[in-house]
Amino acid sequence: MRVLIVEDDSILADGLCRSLTQSGYAVDNAAHGENADHMLAYQNYDLVILDLGLPKLSGFDVLKRLRQRGGQTPVLILTARDGVADRVKGLDLGADDYLTKPFDLGELEARIRALIRRGQSGGSAQLGVGKLILDTAGRRASVADQPLDLSARELAVLEILMLKTGRVVSKEQIMERLCNWEDDIGDNAIEVYVHRLRKKLKTCDIQIRTIRGLGYLLEQHDKP
């Protein structure tokens, strides 16, 4: 899942980038409002963490422009401003959640998961297809209660495919959500991750089909 952090405090931004990357997100950082506005116009994100006091363009303006363009990306405002008026304004402009600094990292991450889920999987922290269960909070997957040994990237690809179970996901869509702007995974990397996932899911009632020219599709199949 790809997250944009809009934060001009570089120490806080670096800390957030590090923790969220460790938790398996692909993270970009915009240090001022104009930059954030450009990135949001150009790139799809699964979530935006938005500071309000920003150089060049305020957080409120970034949010307003995003929603005016029809952007549906969930937005979590993370700010030192704890006044009710700011909260109300943020939510009225289309923010989905509001957290004030100082904040607890565990709480922030729980809210991030909740917001991403709300948009994609209808609210549960656990994704399940057949015997395959992916716990998005604990970052682990299992088949019939047997844990699967997956790398962070394999887990991320599996999550993207599971969220779209039964539908085709293109390689570009996977790539876009897997990497930030600094990452450069080669063209074949997605194929490699899918190949490894298939091997690890071999004994399971799940298959990942290649739809030629379009992408991949995860579905349950009935094994004899």
Ligand code: CA
């Ligand atoms: Ca600020």
